[in-house]
Amino acid sequence: MDLHTLIRRLTFDFYKWDTYTDGEVRVSPQPFLLSEEQFDELATIALAFDRLIRPTVEMYHAERRVRRFFQLPLHQRRMMGVEGERRRLGLTQWPGKGYGGIARYDMVPTVAGGWKVLEWNTDVCGGQPECLGLATLLEDEWPEARNPNALLDRLAEGLLANDGFSTPTLGVLYATGYAEDAQVACVLRELLRRRGLRVVIGAPTNLTFARDGLASLFGERVEIIYNYFPTSWFDQLPRRWVRSFLGAYLQGGFDLVTPLDQLIIQNKKISAFWHQYRTWFTAAEQALIRQYVPHTTCFEPxxxxxxxxxxxxxxxxxxxxxxxxxxxxxxxxxPQAWAEAAASIAREAPHAWTVQEWVDSRPVQFPQPETGQQEWMYPCIGVYVVRGQIGGVYTRLSRTPKTDYRALNVATLIRQG
Incomplete structure (x- = not known):
């Protein structure tokens, strides 16, 4: 598929509107190929961390010193408290050994060999239009490879199997002022509707609550909510609405796709916590942390x-x-900008930063989308886990070891044989 056709199909079929940023194309008609062995290794790592979330969250709810370590702002402490109470009441349960929500674990290959996990995305883990759209549009052109992305199938299976609701209505909440978040909400609505679900999207404050806790979005009852609005931004919402949201949730008026206590995993202090409190975990969990989590500490002025x-x-x-x-x-x-940054952090908000060891990631050669010229690019491979099952792979390639909005989004396919 030529680049122009790919961009048009992504825009109209998968709501990917920002295929260009800063004057450069950010999608490629060339897929990123993984071997079955590489995919299996990445999947094993992702599932192991998905299982690690459960004891970590349980420690937060049980241990005051863990809560002191994270120093969450008041609105997030309240959210954690509500989820802890729901777990105590049996309203939120652990399905199997995994976490049960939706997460994406971002990994990079290292020069020394192996992988490091740099990010744990549990709050607003995006990439759905790119992950699903690129692989779907390109898989037929690469018959020797398979498409590993079943993210929406896994999500739909979990929602349709939700106890008490045969065909639940899903409400997707997102930050309506951000086009990249609207992309995700729209593609979720479109693709989940094809799988038999009723989906309504809107801003958090479009969600209203009855006295018995039942929730409605634009007047339509929603039994399950996919919150794609960052929990760290809830303090910017009206306080009365947040109180109503938490109260209705505690009443059991609706369920969340991803429980609220995921927010400590999204918090970048999680890497520092795992290292500082490593001995609290099992021998296997300690080995997982040592091997894959770069050493991290809290910033000390x-x-x-x-x-x-x-x-x-x-x-x-x-x-x-x-x-x-x-x-x-x-x-x-x-050196000058670095010294200024360190001094500014030490002076203004040291508690809000972490210090992580540098990971020497390994670049790969990949063709530039418009010219075909080979460039050295640094891959960041995000593995989705949905309700304890692998949901897909989202790969971004960057000219530097830092992955941000300027990265090239590529389809991830698995080479067979």
Whole structure:
């Protein structure tokens, strides 16, 4: 498929509107191919971390020192408290050994061999238009490869099997001021409708609640809600609405696709927590953390000068940053800018940042979409897990080791044989 046709099909069939940013095309007609062995390895890692979420969340609910470690803002502490109470009442349950919600685990290949997991996306894990659209449109042109993406099938199966509802209505909440979030809401609505679900989309404040906790979106009753509005932004919503939302949820008026206590996994302090409290976990879980999680600590103002000296060995990450925003990579930053960033963080908001060791990721050669010329690109491979099952793979390629909105989105197909 030529690039022009691909862009047109993505735009009209999969709601991918931002195929160009900063004057450059951000999608490719060339797929990124993984071997079956590579795919199986990535899937095994993702499922292992999906299982690690459960004991981590349970520790938060059970241990005051864990809650002190995360230092969540008040609105997030309330959300965690409501979910903890729902679990105590049996309204939110753990399905099997995995987490049960939707997550995407972002991994990079390393120069030393193997993989490192850099991000755990449980709150607003996007990429659906790119992941589903690119692979669907290109799979027929690559008969020697298969499409691993069953994200929407897994989600639909889970929703249709929800106890008490034969054909539930799903409400998708998203930040309506962001086109990239609207893309996800629209593609979810379209593709889930094809799978037999009724889907209504809207802003959080379009959701209203009856006295018995039942929820409606634009006047239509919704039994299940897919919250694609960042939980870190809930403090920007009207307080009365947030109280009503949490109260109705605690009453059992609706279920969430991804429980609220996922928010500590999205928080970038999670890597520091796993390392600092590693001995609280089983031997297998400790080995998982040591092998795949780059060593991470909370930012300490008294060590700011040391961070300046260690510029090429570390990365600074804001705990609630999104899409590569507010990630300062030492090797990609001038000494002066790095020193200014470290000093600013130490002075203004040290509790909101982490310090992570640099990962020497391994680039691959990939053709530039418009010219076909080979370039060295750094892959970031996100593996979706939906209700404990692999849902698909979302790959982005970047000219630098930092993955952000300028990355090239590519279809991920699995080479057979």
């Amino acid at each position: 008294r060590r700011a000068r040391l961070y300046v000296e260690e510029r090429e060995a570390i990365v600074l990450k804001k705990i609630d940053g999104r899409q590569g925003e507010e990630v300062v990579v030492g090797r990609l930053t001038t």
